[in-house]
Amino acid sequence: xxxxxxxxxxxxxxxxxxxxxxxxxxxxxxxxPADRAEDADLVVVNTCAFIDAARQESIEVTLALSxxxxxxxxxxxxxxxxERYGDELAAALPEADxxxxxxxxxALVDVVLRGRKPTGVRDLLELPRPxxxxxxxxxxxxxxxxxxxxxxxxxxxRGAQRSxxxxxIEAEVAGLVDGGVVEIVLVAQDLAWxxxxxxxxxxxxxxxxxxxxxxxxxxxRIRLLYLYPSEVKDPLVSTMLELPTVVxxxxxxxxxxxxxxxxxMKRWGSGxxxxxxxxxxxxxxxxxxxxxSFIVGFPGxxxxxxxxxLRFLDTARLDWAGFFPFSPEDGTAAVHLDGVVASAVAEERxxxxxxxxxxxxxxxxxxxxxxxxxxxxxxxxxxxxVGRSHREAPEIDGVIQVPGANGRPGARIAVDVxxxxxxxxxxxxxxxxxxxx
Ligand code: SF4
Numbered sequence: 001x002x003x004x005x006x007x008x009x010x011x012x013x014x015x016x017x018x019x020x021x022x023x024x025x026x027x028x029x030x031x032x033p034a035d036r037a038e039d040a041d042l043v044v045v046n047t048c049a050f051i052d053a054a055r056q057e058s059i060e061v062t063l064a065l066s067x068x069x070x071x072x073x074x075x076x077x078x079x080x081x082x083e084r085y086g087d088e089l090a091a092a093l094p095e096a097d098x099x100x101x102x103x104x105x106x107a108l109v110d111v112v113l114r115g116r117k118p119t120g121v122r123d124l125l126e127l128p129r130p131x132x133x134x135x136x137x138x139x140x141x142x143x144x145x146x147x148x149x150x151x152x153x154x155x156x157x158r159g160a161q162r163s164x165x166x167x168x169i170e171a172e173v174a175g176l177v178d179g180g181v182v183e184i185v186l187v188a189q190d191l192a193w194x195x196x197x198x199x200x201x202x203x204x205x206x207x208x209x210x211x212x213x214x215x216x217x218x219x220x221r222i223r224l225l226y227l228y229p230s231e232v233k234d235p236l237v238s239t240m241l242e243l244p245t246v247v248x249x250x251x252x253x254x255x256x257x258x259x260x261x262x263x264x265m266k267r268w269g270s271g272x273x274x275x276x277x278x279x280x281x282x283x284x285x286x287x288x289x290x291x292x293s294f295i296v297g298f299p300g301x302x303x304x305x306x307x308x309x310l311r312f313l314d315t316a317r318l319d320w321a322g323f324f325p326f327s328p329e330d331g332t333a334a335v336h337l338d339g340v341v342a343s344a345v346a347e348e349r350x351x352x353x354x355x356x357x358x359x360x361x362x363x364x365x366x367x368x369x370x371x372x373x374x375x376x377x378x379x380x381x382x383x384x385x386v387g388r389s390h391r392e393a394p395e396i397d398g399v400i401q402v403p404g405a406n407g408r409p410g411a412r413i414a415v416d417v418x419x420x421x422x423x424x425x426x427x428x429x430x431x432x433x434x435x436x437x
Contacts, residue, residue: 002030002031002032003030003031003032003041003042004031004032004033004034004039004040004042005023005026005031005032005033005034005041005042005043005044006033006034006035006036006037006039006040006043006044007019007023007026007044007045007046008037008043008044008045008046008061008065009046010045010046010048010054010057010058010079011046011047011048011050011054011058011079011080012048013138013185013187013225013395014138014140014187014188014189015046015048015079015080016138017138017139017140017187018046018078018079018140019044019046020137020138022044022046022078026042037065037068037069038068038069038070039070040069040070040073041070041072041073041074042073042076043065043066043069043073043074043075043076044076044077044078045058045061045062045065045075045076045077045078045079046078046079047062047077047078047079047080047081047082048079048080048081049079049080049081049083049084049085049153050080051324051327051329052327053327055081058079058081059081059092059093062075062077062093062095062096063093063095066093066095066096074097074098075095075096075097076096076097076098076099076100077089077093077096077098077099077100078099078100078101080157082099082100082101083157084101084153084157084330086099086100086101133409134181134378134379134394134409135180135181135182135183135376135377135378135409135410136181136182136183136184136185136221136376136378136394137176137181137183137184137185138184138186138187139169139172139173139176139184139185139186139187140164140187140188141163141164141169141187141188141191141194141207142161142162142163142164142188142189142190142191142193143158143159143161143162143188144158144159144160144161144162144189145158145160145161145189145190145193146160146161146190146193146196146197147190147193147228147266147267148266148333149255149265149266149267150264150265150266150298150332150333150334150337151265151295151298151326151327151329151332151334152329152332153329153330153331153332154189156331156332157331160197161188161189161190161193161196161197162197163188163194163195163196163197163198163200163203165198166203166206166207166210169207169211170210170211170214173211173214173219174214174217177214177217177218177219178217178218180218180410181219181410182218182219182220182221182376182410182412183219183220183221183222183223183376183394184211184221184222184223185223185224185225185393185394186207186222186223186224186225187225187226188226189226190226190228190253191204191224191225191226191227191228192204192227192228192231192232192236193228193231194207195207202235202236204224204236205235205236205239208222208239208240208243208246209239211245212243212244212245212246214245215244215245220245220376220412221245221246221247221376221390222243222245222246223246223247223249223390223393224240224246224249224250224251225251225393226251226253227250227251227252227253228253228268229252229253229254229268229269229273229274229277230268230269232250232277232281233277237280237281237284238284241281241285241288247289247390248281248285248287248288248289248390249288249289249390249391249393250281250288250289250290250291251291251292251393252274252277252278252290252291252292253292253293254269254274254292254293254294255267255293255294255295256294256295256298256301256305256309257270257271257274257294257308257309257311257312257313258270258271258301258304258305258306258308258309259271260305261298261300264298264299264300265295265298265334266333271308271309271311271312274312274316275312275315275316278290278316278318287390289319289320289390289391290316290318290319290320291318291319291320291321291322291393291396291397292318292320292321292322293321293322293323293324294309294321294322294323294324294353295323295324295325295326296309296323296324296325296326296346296349296350296353297325297326297341297343297345297346297349297350298326298334298341299326299334299338299339299340299341300337300338300339301326301339301341301349306349306352309353310352310353310356313353313356313357313360314356314360317360317364318357318360318361319361319364319391319397320361320396320397320423321353321357321361323350323353323354323357325343325346325347325350326341326346361423362420362422365398365420365422365423365424365425366420368391368417368420368425369417369418369419369420369425370416370417371416371417372414372415372416372417372430373389373391373400373414373415373417373425373427374389374390374412374414375387375388375389375400375402375412375413375414375415375427376388376389376410376411376412377402377407377408377409377410377411377412377413378394378409379409380407380408380409383403383404383405384401384402384403384404384405385401385402385405385406385407385411385413385429386399386400386401386402387399387400387402387413387415388400389415397423398422398423398424398425399424399425400415400417400424400425400426400427401424401425401426401427402415402426402427402428402429403426405428405429407429413429413430414429414430415427415428415429415430416428416430
């Protein structure tokens with residue numbers, strides 16, 4: 001009987017790419033996917049170790065899947081937690097048949113499949129992808145990170161940056177496009193740094209040019225996630241704005257707006273420099289969309305730092321923003337910093353950030369009522385099409401719902417927006433030949 005597998009993915013889009021590749025390997029090895037963990041002979045949990053809450057969730061999900069798995073099914077834990085806390089995790093989770101980190105990338109499949117030690121190393125980054133249901137896909141162009149942000153443990157367990165070659169990325173994207181994907185989302189820990197480690201700094205722009213050519217084969221959109229702000233400059237910005245497939249969506253990894261606090265975080269920039277960058281891009285492309293995320297309550301964050309962040313949010317008017325409370329991570333410089341911010345203060349600041357940002361995001365969405373948008377359909381929910389324009393990244397931002405319309409995933413349709421509900425837009429499909437309102 002053919003064995004069936006189920007992969008549960010926690011954490012960020014980069015983890016989703018790893019899961020896709022694990023799935024591809026399992027399929028290549030003759031296993032079949034199960035829709036539910038209860039039906040699988042092999043359950044793989046791809047964990048996240050980003051912050052305490054993510055680790056807790058990873059453990060809870062693993063335990064829940066362990067309870068519901070069918071008798072005799074193997075349970076394998078991988079991902080960032082397995083990477084960082086391999087031995088401890090194995091001791092804490094006797095339910096798991098194996099705990100395998102990404103350092104053993106090639107080992108994963110062998111251990112998973114055969115319950116034995118690896119025989120050879122296959123590089124997860126280079127494994128082919130399975131055909132996907134969604135018309136979009138993440139593509140990881142590099143692994144690891146060369147920076148040393150004080151709050152971040154990623155470099156300590158994912159290592160220095162390892163970029164893939166342009167050829168290997170192009171081949172993966174071509175395969176996805178041939179399989180029906182029309183939007184690709186490029187990810188890396190520090191995307192704009194792509195290529196430095198292979199002696200080709202600034203090679204994200206040439207990579208985009210190469211991928212843009214795949215529009216001939218059906219690629220419609222290229223989206224970039226995680227841009228470290230010091231690298232958001234020409235020729236990257238002009239290339240992004242010039243290439244028809246690359247959407248003007250700027251996911252800037254800002255983290256704060258106070259320069260002294262950014263220095264404590266061991267990061268580049270200041271609120272003024274960020275505003276200058278955003279204004280410059282908006283002047284060149286009024287339709288540009290901005291997302292960022294911020295850490296609140298980093299050690300040493302003063303009331304003045306916090307006020308600077310609030311003023312920055314008010315001026316920058318980012319379309320989308322996420323706020324995260326600081327969480328001390330083992331192995332990072334931040335755990336040794338003084339000036340710990342009491343959790344009640346951090347909570348209060350978090351709330352204030354949300355209060356400033358929420359009406360800005362709402363106004364940005366409301367301002368689209370009456371606009372005509374170029375939408376790619378992601379899914380069909382009964383008689384409602386659910387899709388996105390260039391303004392919404394998959395799984396992160398809002399969506400556009402088009403009730404009572406016909407279409408299939410991957411279709412590109414013009415939609416007139418009639419309403420906004422929170423982050424989501426509602427619209428009607430435009431019939432051919434009808435001019436915009
Ligand atoms: S750039 Fe990102 S991944 Fe790299 S150390 Fe800083 S926060 Fe971590």
